[in-house]
Amino acid sequence: MTAPRLARSILLGSLLCGLSFSTASPSVAASCGSEIQGGGIVSAIIDARTLRLDDGRDVRLAGVEVVAGDANDHRPALAALIGRQVILRGDGDDPDRYGRQSAFVYLDPSARSIQSELLERGEALASGDIADKACAAELATAEAAARQARRGTWANSSIIKNVENPVDILTRVGQFTVVEGKVLSVRQAGGTIYVNFGRRWTRDFAATISRRMIPYFEAAGIAPVSLENRRVRVRGWVERRGGPRINVLRVGQIEVIGD
Template identity: 60%
Template sequence: MSSVITRPILRGSAWLPASAVSLQLLACMGRADAADCALDQQGEGRVATIVDARSFRLEDGREIRLAGIERTGTDGASARAALSAVVEGREVILHGENDAPDRYGRQLAFVFVAGSEHSVQTELLRRGEALISSDTAEKNCAAMLAAAEQTARDAKLGIWAETAAIKNTESPGDILAAIGHFTVVEGRVLSVRQAGSVTYLNFGRNWTQDFAATIPRRIIPAFEGAGLGPKSFENKRIRVRGVVSSRGGPRIEVLRVGQIEVLGGK
C-alpha cells in the first residue's frame, strides 16, 4: 500500500458527506482517498497545558479535544505524556466540521502542529499511542486515521507491542478488567439474537459471563445500508471497539458501523 498524505484539503465551508463504512474498508483506501479529507479551519493558538490524554488548553483559554481518537488502555499517564511530547508549548492549527463546543465546553478538532503535514492524531496513532474512536463521519478522514493505526499495528509499536493489546473474547475476565475504558476486542460471533430493541452479537454461550456486542434497533439501518446486516456477522471473526460495560458479562454497545471490523474466517 502506498504511503498516505495527511495534509487536509480545505474546500470552503463544505464538509464532504459520507455514510459510515467498516474499518476494514477504510484501511484499504489509498493515497487519493485519504488526501481528500476535507476540513474547515477553526483557528490557531499556542498549547499552554495538557489536560488529559486527548485534551489540551490553549493560551487563550480554549480547551481542545482531539477528534477521531481515544487513549490507549488504562495507562492515562503514558498517553498524556505522549500528547505532551507532540504539542506542549507548540503553535497549532485547528481543523474540523465546526467549532461549536461540546457539552463540556471543549472544541473538537483535528490538530496540526504549525509546519507539520501530519495531524497530531495521525502522529499518535502511528506511534501506537492512541486508538481510532470510530466517530469520524467523513470517510476519507477516517481512512487517514485507519491507515495510521494500521502502520503502528504492523510494526508492533506502542500499545501494539503488547500481546494483550487486543482482548480475546475467549477470555471475558480480561475484558471485564477494562470496564469503563475504550477497548479493542476480537473473536468469533457464535450467534446473533434480538431481544426487544437490542440485537446481540454473542461470542459465547453463557450470557451472564461471556462477551457480547449490542446494537440498538435504531442503528440497524446504518449497518444494512453499509451491506452489513447483523446476521451477516454470524460465524465471522470480527474486531469490536468501544467502551466496556458489564451487564451480566462484558459488553460493548455499538453505535456506529465503524466500531466493527470484519476479519474474515471462522
Template identity: 55%
Template sequence: MTRLLHLILALPLVAGHTAFAAPCQFESQGDGRVAAIVDARGVRLDDGREVRLDDGREVRLAGIEPTATTKQALTSLLTGRDVTLRGTDDTPDRYGRQGALIFVGESEAPIQATLLAQGDALVSAEIADKDCAAALMAAETEARRQKKGNWADPSAIKNAESPDDILAGIGRFMVVEGKVLSVRQAGAMTYLNFGRNWTRGFAVTISKRTQPALENAGITLKSLENRRIRVRGWVEGNSGPRIDVRLAGQVELLGANEPTGVRP
C-alpha cells in the same frame, strides 16, 4: 515517521487520474498556540492570534481514544506549537471543550494520525467522513502491524473468548476480537454473542437505530454469524461484559485466517 505517515494518508487519495485533497482537511475552526497539555484527551490554547476561540479554551482531540502513553506523546508533539483546528462541528461538549482535529504548522496530516501511527492512541470511530476515518484507521493498522507503542503489548487486543479479561476493564475503551457464535434480536436490540453462556459471555449490543449505518457500511447483522470481527468501544456490564455499538466504524470484519491483531 513523517514519510511513512504521509504514505499512509496518501493511500485513499488517488482514484483513476483524478487527484483529491488530503483527507481530514475540514473547515478551519480557529488557530492558536498550545500552552498546556491538560490530559490525554485535551490541550489548552493560549495565543492572541486565535480566530474563533477565547484565550485559554480547551480543545478535545477528536477521532481518538488515549492509551497510557498518549499524554506524554502529546507533550512532546504539541507543547508550544502553533496549530490549526479543523472539524465539521465546533460546538463545545458538556465540559466546554471543542472537539477538533489538530494540525501543526502546514502539515496535511492531523496530530491524531501521528499518535495513531506511533501506537500512542486508538481510533475512536467517531469521525463520520469516510476518507478521513479510513486514513486514521490505516495509521492505526500500520502501528498494530509493526507492534508499535500500545500494540507491543499482546493484551492490547482482548480475546472475546476470555470475558473475565474484558470485564476487568469495565469503564474503559477496549478493542476486542473474536468469532460471533450467534446473532439474536430482543425487541429493538440485537445481540452479537461470542460465548455459549449469554449471561456471562462477551456480547455486542446494537440498537435498531444503529443498523442503517452498519448496512450503509456493507455490514448486515445476520451475516455476522460465524464471522470473526474486531469491535471497539466502552466496556460495560455486570455478570458479562458488553460493548454497545453506536457507530459503523466500531465494527471491522476479519478474514477467516487473519492473524490476531492484524488487518491487511
C-alpha cells in the same frame, strides 16, 4: 472527498522530549478534517488527548482514545506541541459538556493530523466514532501500521482482549477496549440487536446495536446478521450487563477481519 493518498513526510525539527510530528502533501489534509474551525497556540497539555490553547480553549483530539492504565504516559508526545501554532478542523466548534472542543489538530494546512501521527506511533487507538469515511480510513490505516509493527501500545500482546476470556474483558469495565473473536450468533430482542460471541449471556461477551443503526450498517455494506461465523474486532467502552458488553453507536466500532 477522496481517499487519503500516500504522501511523503519530512521532519519538522527537534522538538521537546525528542519527538517530532511530520508534514505531508495538501492532499492528506484535504481528505480529512472537514472545515477549519480556527486555531491557536498550544499553551498546556491537560491529558493524553486534550490540549489547552493560549485563548483558554480546551481541545479534545477527535477520533482517538488512549488505553487507561497504560504504563506509558503519552502526554510527553503532545508536550512537543507546546508553543506551536495549530489549526483545528471539524464539523463544528460547539463544546462538549466539559467545555472542550473536539477537533482534528494540524500543525500546518498541508499536514497530517496529530491524531494520525499518534496512531502510527502506537500512542493512541482509533475510537471508531468518526462518521466521515475518509477521516475514518486515514485513522484506521495509521493504527494498522502501528499494530503490524507492534509499536507503542501494540507491543503489549494483551491490548486486544480475546472473547474466549470474558473475565479478562470484565477487568476493563468503564474503559475503552478492543475485543476480538468469532461471532456465534446475531439475535434481536425488542429494539436491540445482540452480536453474541458465546452462548451464555450471563457470562460471555456481546456487542449491542440499536435497531435504529441498521440502515447505517447496511449503507456501509455490513448487515448485522452477516456477522455470524465471522471474525470481528469490536472497540468501545466495556459495560457489565450479565457478561461484558460494548454498546456500538457507530459503524466504525465494528471491523470484520480474517475473511
